[in-house]
Amino acid sequence: MGGKCPHRSVKKRRYSHKSFRRSKFLVKGDDAVYDELQKGEEERKPLPVDEDLPGMGQYYCFHCDRYFANVSIRDEHFKTKRHRKRVKIMMGPAPHTQLDADLAAGMGKPDNGPKLMSM
Amino acid sequence: MRLEKCWFCSSTVYPGHGIQFVRNDAKIFRFCRSKCHKNFKMKRNPRKVKWTKAYRRLHGKDMTQDSTFEFERKRNRPERYDRNLTENTLAAIKKIDKVRVDRESRHHAKRMKPKKAQLQREAARELEQSISMVKAPGALQRDPSLTLPIKVKVSKPEKVDNRMEE
Structure with a gap:
């Protein structure tokens, strides 16, 4: 999630480092986004109405974790290179997790013991 | 004491070391x-950074499937304390570790085996293709134009004699 690169032909539009830093931790992590996408259409809850978000939080891109003001802007976003890149990443293998790190370190899968109660 | 693994490089994080982000x-x-x-x-x-364990595993640089990997694992189950069991476990750790190190070295040796033959093949090809660069020492003596013009200082034996007289 880099900062926005200004277009070369426009002289005054500067790269905003501050807004980039501010938004860095607001964006969901790759693994959280991936888990959300794996859930499928039915399991997802309907988007909650939030008046602080653009478009009352109703126009959301799951891949990029962004809210849009209306449908047309969101559909415009779906055509962007950034979004398509993001979709490609999310279609690929699952992001690295702590479990992967443990397995790579030569540990076995976690041993949770026998299931005592059947839910 | 639980030894955790680093999220990025999968090395062991001992208590009091490193940092954690929640x-x-x-x-x-x-x-x-x-x-x-x-x-x-x-x-x-981490899968794309070459020095991490995740990369090395994924690209067959390290041993991946082995029975020794089944021992160290996170056990989320209570175990009743048993002195004998603890002693046996501590004794087994050394043995298992030795087995694992041996197997890893064998894996490394096996992985590096084709390297020597490849180097030899490359050297043979280089020799074959650029044999003209090599001249026999006898040819250099016969034709002095082949040698580089290096001036060698010759020490004078007279001075040495004077010193000895003094």
Whole structure:
């Protein structure tokens, strides 16, 4: 999630480092986004109405974790290179997790013991 | 004492070492050193960074499937304390570790085996293709134009004699 690169032909539009830093931790992590996408259409809850978000939080891109003001802007976003890149990443293998790190370190899968109660 | 693994490079994080980051969805990320933490902040993928264990595993650099990997694991089950069991476990750790190190060295040797033959093949090809660069020492003596013009200082034997007289 880099900062926005200004277009070369426009002289005054500067790269905003501050807004980039501010938004860095607001964006969901790759693994959280991936888990959300794996859930499928039915399991997802309907988007909650939030008046602080653009478009009352109703126009959301799951891949990029962004809210849009209306449908047309969101559909415009779906055509962007950034979004398509993001979709490609999310279609690929699952992001690295702590479990992967443990397995790579030569540990076995976690041993949770026998299931005592059947839910 | 639980020894955790680094999220980025999969090395062991001992108590009092490294740093941990708790994301706002309560996921914990542990890092063994600032190098790993910085790489995480740069949003690098450990599978694409060559020095991490995840990369080495994925690309067949390290041993992947082995029965010795089944011993060390997170056990989320209570175990009643038993002195004999503890002693046996501590004795077994050394043995298992030795077996694992041996197998890893064997894996490495096996992986490096074709390297020597490849180097020899390359050397043979180089020799064959650029044999003209090599001249026999006899040819250099016969034709002095082949040698580089290096001036060699010749020490005078007279001075040495004077010193000896003094």
